[in-house]
Structure formats: structure tokens, C-alpha cells
Amino acid sequence: ACEAFNETYRPQFHFTPARGWMNDPNGLVYVKEQDGTGWYHLFYQYNTLGEKSPGNIGWGHAKSQDLVHWDRLPQALFPGEKFYIFSGSAVQIEGTDTVCLLYTGMNDVTKIQNQNLAFSPDGGEKFLEFTKNPVIDLKKTEFRDPKIFSYKTEDGRSYYVMAVVLPDVFTVQFYKSTDFIAWELLSEFTMDTKAIWECPDLFEMSVGPNKKWVLTFSLQSKEVSKTVYYVGDFDGTKFTLDPSFSTQPVPIDHGSDFYAAVTYENEPQQRRIMIGWLGNWEYSTTSPTDPWRCSQSIPRMLELKNIDNQYKLYSTPIPELTKLRKTSWTFSGKPVISAGSPTVVSFPKDIDTRHCEIELELQIPISSRPPDKVGIQVLRNEAGEENTLIYYDIKTKNVVVDRSKSGNVKFSDRFLSVVSEQNVPLREIIKFHIFVDASSVEVFVNDGEAVLSSILFPNQKSTTMSVICDGQAATFTIVKKFVVHPLTSI
Ligand code: FRU
Structure with a gap:
């Protein structure tokens, strides 16, 4: 379990780093190891150098068997001198102990953001960089936060789909790959939201006997900082908004501090579990806590309902929390x-x-x-x-x-x-x-x-x-x- 700290503002049942700055949850994946043990991994945007600044970002790491008690682990991915490891995601390759991590590399000299691969051969103990990074490079300065999942076709094949955003043009792109290295652009989904998009996610949910797809992302401007969603369909190539759903995305959480939230891949009970960063870029960088800044939310279970012909996501705290x-x-x-x-x-x-x-x-x-x-x-x-x-x-x-x-x-x-x-x-x-x-x-x-x-x-x-x-x-x-x-x- 976590070493306990008791500073005045220190959360006691939320995950916090011992010290340093934390923002987005990354690489939420349940890894079932070959020996049968299973762990929920939590990576997160982490700056060890200080609680004061969000620069020098890499991936911190923690894991849990119940989504409640976390072990703080050594940092997984380290930034370079002028190269930051921004947000991304992780999947386990079926039938192996290999975990693949896809993250945005941010070059602080050229300001270019591109998508990169790292992997763990041993279920999340050690991490290696792919030597031929980046795997997707559009030479753009606004292109980040890849979320990957395994997509199963009706005839039983599967491939990986990546959702990744072009934040300033309010667009999510979908790519396809079978090896994490060669990525083919499938389609784009754009809506005029007048606020940038970050940290996308895409997943299928049951609604009664039916299935729908939920596209989530985080919306940010001077006025708004929210994790939001659309409901629609995904056919393996393209996301189409459901005609009954609003053209403006709907917040999942209406508070001021639930941002960059994403969901677990490979959840053993087939639940859709979401964790968000309890923070806000408008003021969290100066929040009065020391020697750490920010926490992750409690994990929530998402459910999609259709009431009076309106789709709506419900969030409830995971039942495991009653253990506390x-x-x-x-x-x-x-x-x-x-x-x-x-x-x-x-x-x-x-x-x-x-x-x-x-x-x-x-x-x-x-x-x-x-x-x-x-x-x-x-x-x-x-x-x-x-x-x-x-x-x-x-x-x-x-x-x-x-x-x-x-x-x-x-x-x-x-x-x-x-x-x-x-x-x-x-x-x-x-x-x-x-x-x-x-x-x-x-x-x-x-x-x-x-x-x-x-x-x-x-x-x-x-x-x-x-x-x-x-x-x-x-x-x-x-x-x-x-x-x-x-x-x-x-
Ligand atoms: C969201 C975000 C991401 C980016 C990361 C950098 O809070 O701005 O878009 O990858 O934080 O730390």
C-alpha cells in the first residue's frame, strides 16, 4: 500500500504522488500476468523536479489489485533534456506479459508533438523505448494524447485502434495498426466546440439490449475545463454521432476539477471505469499544497442509459471503495x-x-x-x-x-x-x-x-x-x- 502522509491538504484515500507535480492519468490498463495475478496499472503525468511547475514531464507509475489500495512504483518513463513525455495509454498484448505504451513526445525546442511507442516485456516492471520512434509524426505542434484499444471485428479478427486529437482544430483522428508501429489513418471526427480537445477515449457500452459507442475527451478554454462525451456508433473505421445526441458535447462531471479523465482497458469484470485528474490548468499549478500537487479522482463506474430517447452517462463510485x-x-x-x-x-x-x-x-x-x-x-x-x-x-x-x-x-x-x-x-x-x-x-x-x-x-x-x-x-x-x-x- 501507499506510504501515508499527513500534511493538512493531503488526500488520504485518493492517489497522490509522495512529492512532485501530477496531472493526467495515463495508461489505465488491467494487466493479467501469465502466472494469473492481475494488476490495475495507473500511470500519470509526473514532474519529479518540483511541485511548482508542470514542465519536465514523464510518466509516474502505481498499481493496485482492487483500484483502492495503490503501490507507488518507480517512475516508468523519463523525459529527456528538452523532450517531454505527454499523455497516452497502454494495452496488454493478449496471451503475453507485454504491455505497450503509446505516448505523445513533445519536443521543447521544435514544439512538435508526435506519437511514440514504449513497452514493458514483463507486465509493467521495466520499460523500454522503441528505438525507431516516433510511430506517427505529422510535424504538428498540436497533436497528442493517443488512447488505444483492441477492436474486434464481426468476423473475429482484431486490430488496435488509436484515438488521438488535433486539439486546436477540434478533431479526433482514428488510426489502425496490428503491430503498434505502422499506423493507418482511418477517419476523423470534428465538431466546432470553440475550446481545445485533449485526452480522447472511445469505448462501446451496453444500453439495455443495444450497444452504443461513447467518445470522450477533455474540453479546455479560459471558460471551460471539463471531461465531456458524445454518444454514437463506431464501425471499426468511423465514429458517427447519434442523431438524437447534442452537437455540443456533454460534461461527464460538472464540477470544476475533473479533467483529462480516461477509462481502463481490459477491465476484468467488463466494467467501464474512469479516473480523472482532480485539477484545472487555470489554477492547480499554484494550488497551496506542498511537497506534492494534485490527486487523481476516485475511480467511477460509467453506465449509459437511454431515458425518454436521450442518452446519458451515469457515474457512480466503484463499490470496492466501501472497503475503506x-x-x-x-x-x-x-x-x-x-x-x-x-x-x-x-x-x-x-x-x-x-x-x-x-x-x-x-x-x-x-x-x-x-x-x-x-x-x-x-x-x-x-x-x-x-x-x-x-x-x-x-x-x-x-x-x-x-x-x-x-x-x-x-x-x-x-x-x-x-x-x-x-x-x-x-x-x-x-x-x-x-x-x-x-x-x-x-x-x-x-x-x-x-x-x-x-x-x-x-x-x-x-x-x-x-x-x-x-x-x-x-x-x-x-x-x-x-x-x-x-x-x-x-
Ligand atoms: C491535459 C494535457 C494533455 C497533455 C498533458 C501534458 O491536461 O494538457 O493534453 O498531453 O496534459 O502534461
């Missing part, structure tokens, strides 16, 4: 919470509310007069002036995470205070499932219908939470369930 629960605390106060009289809960000493999982279900009297807002303040100090507010706005149907009073908000003027997910249907019971880990909150609402992940930096001791209900006189909400599970360190 120890003693749980259950609310035993007065269940009716009246408008304007929030219920402040003080916790016993053994309930660590800085590293915990919260299950909160609130009943809203929708047929009579409902309140305006219901939710909870977490990471809240004794007096309550410091808190992170998470609520559902019944009038606007928005789920909101408000970190304006969350602690140190001044370290960057780009650290926006409020994020929201819109059009979350009003239901009689609203379920909040929240993971709090020192410097982040990951909020799942109504079993993954809405998701928001944000980072924050509390200054005060978090000793309390407050269940809130705002609205006109005599409106109220009822606490159906309120359980807090402190989580152990990984």
Missing part, C-alpha cells in the same frame, strides 16, 4: 428540518469528517409547498463561517457546489467559487453521495444522474456539518438517511 469504511455514524436528531433552521451536527472525535463518505437522503414535499434549496455544508468549522456548500436548488433544478467560503480561495483569482449542474429532475427524494478527502469533494446525486467534483483548501478545523433547508416560512425537508463513513487511508 470503518465505524460509521448515523444521524439520530430530529428528522424534520424547517426552512431557515439548519441542523448543525457536531461529530464525536473518532468520526473524521475531513476524510469521509456521506450518504444523505432528503425528502422534499413536492406536492405541497417545497422549500427553495436543500443540501449540506461539509468541511465546516465550529462557527460555520468556513464551509463548502452542496445543495439542490428546487426552483432552478440545479445541483450546486459553492466553495466561496471553503477556506483558502485567494491563491488564484481563477479559482471560481460556484459550479452547478443544470436540469437535474426534481424528485421526492434527493440522494447525495459525497466523498470528502481533505482538499476535494466528489458529489454524486441520485445514483449518478448528476456529478460534480471540485478541489478546495480549508483553513479551519472541520468539526461540523450542517443540513440546510432554505425557503419560505413553514417549508421543510425530512432527513431520510444521513450516514457518515470515515474512510481509512490507503
Whole structure:
């Protein structure tokens, strides 16, 4: 397991490097070794030289047997003097212990980005560079983040497909290969999004008895920093947008800090599991943590549903995370919470509310007069002036995470205070499932219908939470369930 650290903002159940800077998750692959053992590998964009700067990037490495407890491993890929190893992916060659890594090489002199191959002959212990790199070179300065997977044709053949982006022209290209070296361009998919594309991924998902393909990537501009998706079809050559799906891509997570997310290849239970970087290029490079910067998200399971002829991705925390629960605390106060009289809960000493999982279900009297807002303040100090507010706005149907009073908000003027997910249907019971880990909150609402992940930096001791209900006189909400599970360190 991980060596434990206990700096103020250090997450305890999220993966962080011991020291240094980390951004995108890379090479998410489950490797089943010939002796039968299986490991989830996590590589990541890593700068050992310092927590201050994202330059000098290579691939850090960790592995896990359960996606919960991680072993920090020696760095896998090292940058050169003026040559950085940007994001990419990994696959295991079936029936062997060989793992192939495809990454973007970024030449800091010419600024050219091209695609390169490295491999591990022993299931991810040692890593070797292919000697005839690059494997794809368009001599472009914006061309990166290859994600590869094995594509099976209907007649039982297979080949590797690479999705890779031309960020500034809002395009993903698809290439084909059988040897990781010779790549043939299959097609391109372009949409005018007015924000650059990074870190693509493409995978098939079941929707009831049917199959659809999901294309994800990360969208970035001064205004937006989100992992987004399209739903459509992929015939082995070309991705076609489903006619019912919006021409603007839809965020998978509406928080401010779920970026560059990609999914596992070869997941043994056939699940689609996604991990994202809990960060944002607008301010994470100056976030107030030392001697490391940034964490990866908790792994989420994706499911694709079709409701009223609309495709929608749902994200839920993987069930393995329940292993981290120890003693749980259950609310035993007065269940009716009246408008304007929030219920402040003080916790016993053994309930660590800085590293915990919260299950909160609130009943809203929708047929009579409902309140305006219901939710909870977490990471809240004794007096309550410091808190992170998470609520559902019944009038606007928005789920909101408000970190304006969350602690140190001044370290960057780009650290926006409020994020929201819109059009979350009003239901009689609203379920909040929240993971709090020192410097982040990951909020799942109504079993993954809405998701928001944000980072924050509390200054005060978090000793309390407050269940809130705002609205006109005599409106109220009822606490159906309120359980807090402190989580152990990984
Ligand atoms: C996304 C990204 C990628 C790039 C990497 C560099 O956060 O900008 O496009 O490969 O980070 O670290």
C-alpha cells in the first residue's frame, strides 16, 4: 500500500504522488500476468523536479489489485533534456506479459508533438523505448494524447485502434495498426466546440439490449475545463454521432476539477471505469499544497442509459471503495428540518469528517409547498463561517457546489467559487453521495444522474456539518438517511 502522509491538504484515500507535480492519468490498463495475478496499472503525468511547475514531464507509475489500495512504483518513463513525455495509454498484448505504451513526445525546442511507442516485456516492471520512434509524426505542434484499444471485428479478427486529437482544430483522428508501429489513418471526427480537445477515449457500452459507442475527451478554454462525451456508433473505421445526441458535447462531471479523465482497458469484470485528474490548468499549478500537487479522482463506474430517447452517462463510485469504511455514524436528531433552521451536527472525535463518505437522503414535499434549496455544508468549522456548500436548488433544478467560503480561495483569482449542474429532475427524494478527502469533494446525486467534483483548501478545523433547508416560512425537508463513513487511508 501507499506510504501515508499527513500534511493538512493531503488526500488520504485518493492517489497522490509522495512529492512532485501530477496531472493526467495515463495508461489505465488491467494487466493479467501469465502466472494469473492481475494488476490495475495507473500511470500519470509526473514532474519529479518540483511541485511548482508542470514542465519536465514523464510518466509516474502505481498499481493496485482492487483500484483502492495503490503501490507507488518507480517512475516508468523519463523525459529527456528538452523532450517531454505527454499523455497516452497502454494495452496488454493478449496471451503475453507485454504491455505497450503509446505516448505523445513533445519536443521543447521544435514544439512538435508526435506519437511514440514504449513497452514493458514483463507486465509493467521495466520499460523500454522503441528505438525507431516516433510511430506517427505529422510535424504538428498540436497533436497528442493517443488512447488505444483492441477492436474486434464481426468476423473475429482484431486490430488496435488509436484515438488521438488535433486539439486546436477540434478533431479526433482514428488510426489502425496490428503491430503498434505502422499506423493507418482511418477517419476523423470534428465538431466546432470553440475550446481545445485533449485526452480522447472511445469505448462501446451496453444500453439495455443495444450497444452504443461513447467518445470522450477533455474540453479546455479560459471558460471551460471539463471531461465531456458524445454518444454514437463506431464501425471499426468511423465514429458517427447519434442523431438524437447534442452537437455540443456533454460534461461527464460538472464540477470544476475533473479533467483529462480516461477509462481502463481490459477491465476484468467488463466494467467501464474512469479516473480523472482532480485539477484545472487555470489554477492547480499554484494550488497551496506542498511537497506534492494534485490527486487523481476516485475511480467511477460509467453506465449509459437511454431515458425518454436521450442518452446519458451515469457515474457512480466503484463499490470496492466501501472497503475503506470503518465505524460509521448515523444521524439520530430530529428528522424534520424547517426552512431557515439548519441542523448543525457536531461529530464525536473518532468520526473524521475531513476524510469521509456521506450518504444523505432528503425528502422534499413536492406536492405541497417545497422549500427553495436543500443540501449540506461539509468541511465546516465550529462557527460555520468556513464551509463548502452542496445543495439542490428546487426552483432552478440545479445541483450546486459553492466553495466561496471553503477556506483558502485567494491563491488564484481563477479559482471560481460556484459550479452547478443544470436540469437535474426534481424528485421526492434527493440522494447525495459525497466523498470528502481533505482538499476535494466528489458529489454524486441520485445514483449518478448528476456529478460534480471540485478541489478546495480549508483553513479551519472541520468539526461540523450542517443540513440546510432554505425557503419560505413553514417549508421543510425530512432527513431520510444521513450516514457518515470515515474512510481509512490507503
Ligand atoms: C491535459 C494535457 C494533455 C497533455 C498533458 C501534458 O491536461 O494538457 O493534453 O498531453 O496534459 O502534461
